[in-house]
Amino acid sequence: MKKTIVSFIISALVLASLALWALKGHLAGNAKEIVMAGIVLVLVGFAVYLGVSRLHSHQRQEPAEDELSKKIMTRASSLAYYVSIYLWLFVMYISDKTTLEAHSLVGAGILGMAVVFLLCWIGVKAAGVKND
Amino acid sequence: MTNRIKELRAKEDLSQLELAQLVGVRRETIVFLEKGRYNPSLRLAHDIAKHFGLPIEQVFLFDDEAASKPSE
Numbered sequence: 001m002k003k004t005i006v007s008f009i010i011s012a013l014v015l016a017s018l019a020l021w022a023l024k025g026h027l028a029g030n031a032k033e034i035v036m037a038g039i040v041l042v043l044v045g046f047a048v049y050l051g052v053s054r055l056h057s058h059q060r061q062e063p064a065e066d067e068l069s070k071k072i073m074t075r076a077s078s079l080a081y082y083v084s085i086y087l088w089l090f091v092m093y094i095s096d097k098t099t100l101e102a103h104s105l106v107g108a109g110i111l112g113m114a115v116v117f118l119l120c121w122i123g124v125k126a127a128g129v130k131n132d
Numbered sequence: 133m134t135n136r137i138k139e140l141r142a143k144e145d146l147s148q149l150e151l152a153q154l155v156g157v158r159r160e161t162i163v164f165l166e167k168g169r170y171n172p173s174l175r176l177a178h179d180i181a182k183h184f185g186l187p188i189e190q191v192f193l194f195d196d197e198a199a200s201k202p203s204e
Contacts, residue, residue, distance in 0.1 A: 061153060066156070066158045066161055068164055127169075128167075128170055130170065
């Protein structure tokens, strides 16, 4: 239950920061910033989905985590780690070919890692976890 | 690896959620097991087999065993 509450609090904080950022006019007509905000919203949606599914498990008196959910997380994390190495290699490759500043590239890389994890989690969950 | 969980569950008129609660996992895990998308740990396989009162090898079948024993 503690993890569920933490995930909802973090999601709310991220959403509040995003709203504050948008209110300051950073999103107005800037395609790059709008894409980044969209990605953040997708990631917050993922966190909320995980939180709600934990909440449902709690209501059904099931464990919030079991061996399957832990295995999915472990496999998705290890896969995301491998893919992220290539992502950072790509970021390094384009760093001198783009006009983006270093902090923007690092931010994009971090967001990219989160997206890679999300995609890996979806992939592992869809494929299932078999040992053979 | 295949298993007879769905068949055994139906015999006992047990829902996926009830079985999940009995063996201490999430309902999703039972869904994955029945669809053959997850091979359980020895502990979970033991708990499920114990619940049905059968030895593990009569609940979980390796593909070569399942092919050689179609009537079971």
